[in-house]
Amino acid sequence: MSKMSHGQAGEVFAAFLKLGLTSFGGPVAHLGYFHDEFVVRRRWLDERAYADLVALCQFLPGPASSQVGMAIGLSRAGYLGALAAWTAFTLPSAVALVLFAFSIGVLGHALGSGWLHGLKVAAVAVVALAVLGMARSLTPDRERATLAVVAATITLAIPSAWGQVGAIVLGGLVGATLLRGGAPIDHVALPLSVSRRVGVAALTTFFALLIGLPFLAAATGSQSIALFDAFYRAGSLVFGGGHVVLPLLQAEVVPSGWVTNDAFLAGYGAAQAVPGPLFTFAAYLGAVMGPEPNGWAGAALCLVAIFLPSFLLVIGTLPFWEDLRRTPTAQAALKGVNAAVVGLLLAALYHPVWTAGILGPADFALAVAAFLLLFMWRTPPWLVVVLSAAAGGVIVAL
Structure with a gap:
């Protein structure tokens, strides 16, 4: 592979800002935009290096498209390039969702609550489509389909972050034990120079925060640390795409009383209407929090917390990626984890998405229509969200 030329962080920022303003359609679409750009x-x-970057980021927990963007920025302009790529790609949607959080009360008084309910119905269609797409690719055989159903059952039976983590761990153990086999994966050396010392430091920091933050939050009683811990843990455990963050975050912020379930689902619906990564939903949640920090400070805290694991994991695994990817046990464990992730999202489709959004026949009809627009007519998600919000207002008015 030819040697990559090096650029400046400003060049990376400008390129990713354009994508952050225009990249609708979710992580798969984002990867297509990245490839073209x-x-x-x-x-x-080159083609093979990009394909291998995508493979690495699919292997890691976290938002795959944002991680690919960080890695591209890193390859172009070093660590500042990675930061520039993330900032530019994330900022537009994060700002839009924070402004939406501030406007909920005003719009609710002006338009009534029907449009907010329409957003919750739109979330039903969006999550159902995500379940269908992920099931097709991640549970193609009866073993993994069964594992997904078991994971969904565990998640519903233990409605907390512990149930979700347990389902993921079970998926990894079952995968490592029963899902070995398959052709070895071709790979190329990635155009990124991260030393093993830096990689070890990043991975050490990742696990130290994951293990230590809950104890620090309990010892200090600080709401800021508790908030950072909740969002950092969610960002550390999300496999399979942005939609899977829904059950993890819901288990953290709704039972604790930080965010109401209605506000949570309305924001999730609105997040489908903005470009960029779905993880910027964290900024909305930080802004609508009941206890302080909230507003812009809460949004910034939650946004940094949920993306920080991605930075640490991308930098930490790069020096060891070739060896890790050759390991059959790691590949098999990832198959099981991905199947369990489908189960988590299936459980979330039922609760809280379906139970909060579908309250009668009219809601069901609207959800089916929204799903039809997304699945068969390939309508942009942002337009489906807008139409669902308008239809929700009509349903309540009638």
């Missing part, structure tokens, strides 16, 4: 047009990476 950085492989085809700018030629910052």
Whole structure:
């Protein structure tokens, strides 16, 4: 592979800001935009290197498209490039969702509550489509389909973060034990220079925060640390895409009383209407929090907390990626984890998404229509969200 040319962080920021303003459609679409921009047009990476970056980020927990963006920025302009790529790609949607959080009360008085209910119905269609798409690719055989159902059952039976973590751990153990086999995966050396010392430091920091933050929050009683811990843990355990963050965050912020379930689902619906990564939903939650910090400070805290694991994992695994990817046990465990993730999202489709959004026949009809628009007509999610909000207002008015 040819040696990559190096650029400046400002160049990376400008390129990703354009994508942050225009990249609708979710993580799969984002990866397509990245390919067109950085492989085809700018030629910052070649085809095989880009494919291997995508494979690495699919292997890690966290938002795959944002992690690919961080890695591209890292390859182009070092650590500042990674920070520039994340900031530019994330900021537009985060700001839009915080402004939406501030406007909920005003709009609710002006338009009534029907449009908010329409957003919750839109979330039913969006999550159902995500379950269908992930099930097709991640549970293609009866063993993994069964594992997904078991994971969904565990998640519903133990409605907390512990149930979700237990389902993921079970998936990894079952995968490592029973799902070995398959052709070895081709790979190329990635165009990123991260030393093993830096990688070890990043991984050590990742696990130290994951293990230590709950104890620190309990010892200090600080709401800021508790908030950072909740969102950091969610960002550390999300496999399979942005939609899977829904059950993890719901288990953290709703039972604790930080955010109401209605506000949670309304924001999740609104998050489908903005470009960029779905993880910016964390900024909305930070802004609508009941206890302080909230507003802009809460949004910034939650946004940094949920994305920090991605930075640490991308930097930490790069020096060891070749060895890790060759390991059959790691590949098999990932198959099981991904199947369990489908189960988590299936459980979330039932509760809280379905139970809060579908309250009668009219809601069911609207959800089916929204799903039809998304699945068969390939309507942009943002437009489906807008139409669902308008239809929700009509349903309540009638």
